Amino acid sequence: MKVSITVNGKEHQSDVEPRTLLVHYIREVIGLTGTNVGCDTSSCGACTLHMNGEAVKSCTILAVQADGASVTTIEGLAKDGVMHPMQTAFMENHGLQCGYCTPGMVMAAIGLLNENPKPTEEQVRMGLEGNLCRCTGYHNIVKSVLAAASAK
Amino acid sequence: MIPAAFDYKRASSAAEAISLVSQYGSDAKFLAGGHSLLPLMKLRLAQPAMLIDIGRVKDLSYIKDAGNHIAIGALTRHMDVETSKVLREHAPLLSHAAGHVGDAQVRHRGTIGGSIAHADPASDLPATTLALGATYVVQGPKGQREIAATKFYKGFLESDLAADEMLIEIRVPKMQGAGWSFQKFNRRAQDWAIVGVAAWRRKGEAGVALVNMGSTPILATSVATAIAKGASISDAAAMASNEADPQSDLNASTDYRKHLASVLVRRALEAASK
Numbered sequence A: 001m002k003v004s005i006t007v008n009g010k011e012h013q014s015d016v017e018p019r020t021l022l023v024h025y026i027r028e029v030i031g032l033t034g035t036n037v038g039c040d041t042s043s044c045g046a047c048t049l050h051m052n053g054e055a056v057k058s059c060t061i062l063a064v065q066a067d068g069a070s071v072t073t074i075e076g077l078a079k080d081g082v083m084h085p086m087q088t089a090f091m092e093n094h095g096l097q098c099g100y101c102t103p104g105m106v107m108a109a110i111g112l113l114n115e116n117p118k119p120t121e122e123q124v125r126m127g128l129e130g131n132l133c134r135c136t137g138y139h140n141i142v143k144s145v146l147a148a149a150s151a152k
Numbered sequence B: 001m002i003p004a005a006f007d008y009k010r011a012s013s014a015a016e017a018i019s020l021v022s023q024y025g026s027d028a029k030f031l032a033g034g035h036s037l038l039p040l041m042k043l044r045l046a047q048p049a050m051l052i053d054i055g056r057v058k059d060l061s062y063i064k065d066a067g068n069h070i071a072i073g074a075l076t077r078h079m080d081v082e083t084s085k086v087l088r089e090h091a092p093l094l095s096h097a098a099g100h101v102g103d104a105q106v107r108h109r110g111t112i113g114g115s116i117a118h119a120d121p122a123s124d125l126p127a128t129t130l131a132l133g134a135t136y137v138v139q140g141p142k143g144q145r146e147i148a149a150t151k152f153y154k155g156f157l158e159s160d161l162a163a164d165e166m167l168i169e170i171r172v173p174k175m176q177g178a179g180w181s182f183q184k185f186n187r188r189a190q191d192w193a194i195v196g197v198a199a200w201r202r203k204g205e206a207g208v209a210l211v212n213m214g215s216t217p218i219l220a221t222s223v224a225t226a227i228a229k230g231a232s233i234s235d236a237a238a239m240a241s242n243e244a245d246p247q248s249d250l251n252a253s254t255d256y257r258k259h260l261a262s263v264l265v266r267r268a269l270e271a272a273s274k
């Protein structure tokens, strides 16, 4: 089936099988491999990207459902070589170790601040409940998100 | 994991969706948010030959004040139920419970209609709308009918919906300022409830429904009757499992669930009585 999906500002026309998952479309058809597959069962959030401005799990969406949508991935955040403030905050606050969960974590965190620009620590923890990290113990991730929120 | 191959059609209205599903019969399934169906299809626990995508039927995404009840379109997403001003005012138990479904990403995609039609006893919104005395409006080839929530749930993932019927609206009576509480016990934040309780209370009256305490969401009528007759909260809560038939699984045994239900019903009624 023909789909037209705007990825990081650029429109792509492709012919996909209906069963193609959005995450596979992004990684294998578009070739952007920053969005990771972790659990593949809708739990870990590693595959989080933005669809029409909202954080969603791309392992649980069909590419055909995203037809006509605008998608932003981790690769689409930096502007003219300058990192997004959330990326900078993760770097400065050691919000990552192995980095596997990080693209999804950053996309979920930006989505959270879009909906709640000045969250409390508790709200950050609850807001990121759909994202699992096996390395950091979350402490520095929460610190990063709070730092990004106060930098705004 | 990739689902087995299927054909895909997109409906732009309820009428079109119903005519498509009548055409393809029992091999076809509606796709709303896809957050229950796609995980099942990826695990090959479901293999529909045809998906009819109703996710774009935008005129079924609404929350309206309809006098003595609030009318919610079946395609309204959990996030919109959670943040609705109208629901926060007139049915705060429902908007609060919607905020406890999964995580933010799930709530951006999943719909109230998908949650109810899926009829999972472990889901939060079937029990919550049951406690609130909701009515569901469904549409089929012969027109619309209304089904009381108390008559809707028939068994595990089974409801009164026929294969060619679509859930289109959920009608929730206004709570008229009743006290309420939603208790969800789970081990990890985003998980389904091991046991959950949705309850409201006003003078001489209460409504209580249980999540994950049987093959359907359970209306705890003994508790409500006891409260109406003036029983104490702890005496009423002791009857929490009278109508329930919980299973044992990896998370909890039958006895543990029954104990938990009475503790959570007591907490819910106490909170709703404040």
Ligand SMILES: Cc1cc2nc3c(=O)[nH]c(=O)nc-3n(C[C@H](O)[C@H](O)[C@H](O)COP(=O)(O)OP(=O)(O)OC[C@H]3O[C@@H](n4cnc5c(N)ncnc54)[C@H](O)[C@@H]3O)c2cc1C
Residues within 6 Å of the ligand: A041, A042, A043, A060, B029, B030, B031, B032, B033, B034, B035, B036, B037, B038, B039, B074, B075, B100, B101, B102, B103, B106, B109, B110, B111, B112, B113, B114, B115, B116, B117, B118, B122, B123, B124, B125, B161, B165, B166, B167, B168, B190, B191, B192, B193
């Ligand atoms: C990680 C994760 C965590 C979750 N946690 C929770 C939780 O804690 N609590 C909870 O309650 N839920 C939870 N869910 C489930 C979530 O709420 C689903 O969104 C919801 O159950 C189904 O809604 P949907 O719109 O995604 O339906 P879909 O998956 O699209 O459809 C589900 C079923 O209902 C049918 N259907 C859908 N809409 C209609 C309609 N209008 N008329 C007739 N049939 C229809 C479909 O054919 C399908 O059989 C979770 C899901 C995930 C992925």
Ligand code: FES
Residues within 6 Å of the ligand: A036, A037, A038, A039, A040, A041, A042, A043, A044, A045, A046, A047, A048, A057, A058, A059, A060
């Ligand atoms: S890979 Fe999508 S939620 Fe884990």
Ligand code: FES
Residues within 6 Å of the ligand: A095, A096, A097, A098, A099, A100, A101, A102, A132, A133, A134, A135, A136
């Ligand atoms: S940094 Fe390794 S999983 Fe999060």
